[in-house]
Amino acid sequence: MTHRRQFMLCAAAFAVAATLPLSAAAEAPAKVGFVYVSPIGDAGWTFQHDLGRKALEAAFGDRIETRYVESVAEGADAERVIREFAASGSKIVFATSFGYMNYVERVARQFPNVTFLHATGYKSAKNFAPYNARFYEGRYLNGVIAGKMTKSNVLGYVGAFPIPEVLQGINAFTMGARSVNPNVEVRVIWANSWYDPGKEREAAMTLISQGADMLTHHTDSTATVQAAEEKGVHAFAYHSDMSKYGPKAQLTATTHHWGEFYKRTVDAVLAGTWKPEGVWGGMKDGMIKLTPLNPAIPEDVQTMVRDLEAKITAGSFHPFTGPVVDQAGTERLATGAVMDDAALGKMDYFVQGVSSRLPNAK
Template sequence: MRLFKKLALVAALVLPMQAFAEDPMKVGFVYVGPVGDHGWSYQHDQGRLALEEHFGDKVQTTYVENVSEGADAERTIRKLAQAGNDIIFTTSFGFMNPTARVAKEYPDKTFLHATGYKRSENMGTYLSTTYEGRYVSGTAAGMVTKTNKLGFIASFPIPEVIRDINATFLAARKINPDVELKVVWVSTWFDPAKEADAANTLMDQGVDVIIQHTDSPAAMLAAEKRGIWAVGQASDMSRFGPEAHLLSVVDDWAPYYIQTVQQVMDGTWKSEDYWGGIHEGDIKIASISDRLTDEQRKKIDDTIEAIGNGSLHPFTGPLKDQSGKLRVPEGKDMTKEELAGMNWYVEGMTSTLPK
């Protein structure tokens, strides 16, 4: 009888533990745009889907799209925490402060914020080094431009976007010293109408290659219509402009999401500022145009390889800003901390930063 009671007690203890162990890890995602934007939010959602495919029933994911930066973001993040999500990824710069506030309220949960700089014991930051992809874009654009005028559709004047503009210009100027880079600021991440207007404004000014840091394919569609080149943002946008498409800089978030969730599962995750680029497989160059010559294609491939193996850093000194002030000494690579605070244009840029 005593043996039977002991076995019954063990069974009573083990069964709930087994049930608990089989509960999936709940992972929430917050997107600033719609998952169908074919750019930034779309690629993050592709990473979420890859996470589900990799872990199967070990994870349960959910997402909220079209979340405004500010009070709406904080409410959304808090609701995801209240709903029992163990990990919450917030995927836009403007979500930083809301994420930090909610992370303080839920110290037992893990928060990851894309492109920001605020961290705590249970909140980390991550980004893809898109400036590496922009450097490749600038290399390609410098080779194909006929007017020597390139255009950049910019979202907001934050370091991430400024880095990308500078990287594009530095690479293009290295190929073609006569290149000028015109910038139009649209103050949005996703607004197809504004993006199309910006593209047409740039083309009216003689631009024949458009690069963008906004998320819809509107600029690619406009470039296709008017017969110029364009570079895809965040995802492969070649299908929107078969003739216009020069290449796309693709953010592949799957490796980071899978790695991070595994670390949380294993209990090894620690807050950090993660930067992943071409070397890590987080940045890929997709669908390079077959209209390029073999020589042009080789130059692009060589640039990708050099960045990937570390022999080329897009921001190696000497680098001066627009005023002529030396910002990076000769032979020195900019550090992550310096890049994270970049708020100046490099020498030769004729555009001015918004105040």
């Protein structure tokens, strides 16, 4: 049975439940919906969110009932799925992709008694708020390793879309690499999709053909890591551990962990204490972690990375500490200053060291 068929059957069941006596309805579990942009699979962005959903089920037991729809495009289909969750009894809806933001905003106005949470966006209202993780923290550390280990001084990056979230990662990766090796350059190829294994592989192969011996990606599939394994270069996985697809290639991975956030949020909603406050958690919150470092990384580099990781976690070091200079040579952040969240959230440029140009750059 397809997930969409299951969803429709659940909707019918909820309609029947609405006719039950108040005492029976009060005993019903709270419905929690998840909207996924790509297939769950066994690795990647959606896989990590689904691990969070499962952690939620384990923590709350029969107090809640979770539902999900995967592979929902960022368009009219997303609005329909979000609205169906709200209309069929969901108390909480988690929409897990940037392109869902405007649809969440629209549906939230129509269902003021439903709580909506939106991943990686920036809008909010009385009954919906954004949540995000500081992906750039792991990216900076990946860059340090890449800068130390590259032989060609060419690093490759497969990107989805040129939005602030993705640009933060590219720039942090570049700054980390250039902090230890000022001769490196980062080349970016856009897949123009969050999940398209064919395009992701093609981009990775092109970067390798251009001399990149270190790859990473801000896309959902394992294609980049697999391409690196096939061609004998190194890679840094993203979202989740992809070492089984590239045991030699993957040096480490920047992984996302949503379970504790989901549990805190659902607990607050059920207790009536939830407030529409944006959440942007990082290493100190356990939302971003590195996977075990590949033994191929020299011991001195491993020590350097662990020391930086500890400083980031403690809050004594921020990857975007000035000077930050863009491709045109313009200083975006003065020496010693730390970039605030407002500036990070509006990032629309590449830093020095990225040799590619933004699609809208003149």
